[in-house]
Amino acid sequence: MRIFVFALLFCFSTSLAGAQPVPDLGPEAAPPSAEDFNPLTEDLPEEGGKVAVGEGDPDEEQDKLDELFADLAEAEDPKAAARIARNIQIMWMESGSATVDVLMSRAGKAIQAEDHALALDLLDVVVILKPSFAEGWNRRATVHYMREEFGKSLVDIERTLALEPRHWGALSGLAIIQRRLGFEGDALETFRRALEVNPGLENAVKAIEDLEKDAEGEPT
Template sequence: MKILIVAGCSAAIAQPTPDLGPESTPPSLDDLHALPDLDVEDTAKVVSDGEEDINELDDLFSKLASAKSKPEADKIARDIQIAWLQSGSDTVDVLMERAATALRSDDTGLALDLLDVVVSLRPEYAEGWNRRASVFYMQEQFGKSLADIERTLALEPRHWGALSGLAIIQRRLGKDASALETFKRALAIHPELDNAKSAVKDLEEKAEGEPA
């Protein structure tokens, strides 16, 4: 599975970014629907890294995949996102919080500067790469965004936000079949992911309407 992710990203990076045309909606943070705010009180609830934490995260993913309702799934997903935000470094946590504030203010330049430092200080921190991928996406630097998505998924293959971001870029690049497959992979991890459910419906309807 990981090989497919890497191959798909690398192929997309090798291609020039197409002219999306004036009719295309400019990328925005709202497209992603998968970036929780950094909450110091929430992240403080997460204990330090260790085998117990890994087992707990695995258990949360199992519960998420089998959630019986959207409220239940959303609560479990939030717990996972809180765990993802825990960097293990007070400095990185502050930088992430400042980057989140910059993103909310549409200051992508400042957010990118801060996240550059984050990934340099903690290259093993998946959420740092995911956040920077989001900034590159908003700047329409899709090749760089895909590269950071690849790093995110190498560190955390179950990152549904990164998978959704990959699918969104694939769709913008006109790779609808790949986007559909990627959205479905995200839904296998988080079955109540609204943007993925809507995209799968649209892409399947579009595919059914195409001539054989």
């Protein structure tokens, strides 16, 4: 993964040097919006300046997460799948540190206010305090992407996937950047990986269809 990411970074810097325009990939590849961070401030309510977090056994929590992923892969009802995916995301947000959770909540509010600089300052502290917290790296990767700092986003995506290879948000982000850099084959494979983890990703389905048509030489 590390070699691949830095290969992407090299190609990305080369494309910038050549002043190549970034293609418009349509809505499925659009940067995340502030509305995507609404759950961040709702899932972990602040109480007396602190965020309420669980203190469960890490092994038990991992087992629960594994069960949820298994249920998600087998879910046939879209509403049930959405509930399972939501539960996984809520578990991803549980860092085990009240300080980190407060910083994550404030970073989410900063993103909603379109204050990306403040969000990055907060998330920089998050990844320093809790480097094993995959969601901290993922959120910072997302903000970098929103700022079109794709190289920095790739580095944080790598860290996210090293900690949680099943993180469909990080996989989707990687696929989008791969596609923007012209690595359509790699993007197709990464979107497929994301869809295997979470079959309910409609944007991934659309992107896969478009990339497969492009690979066959058909107009999208």
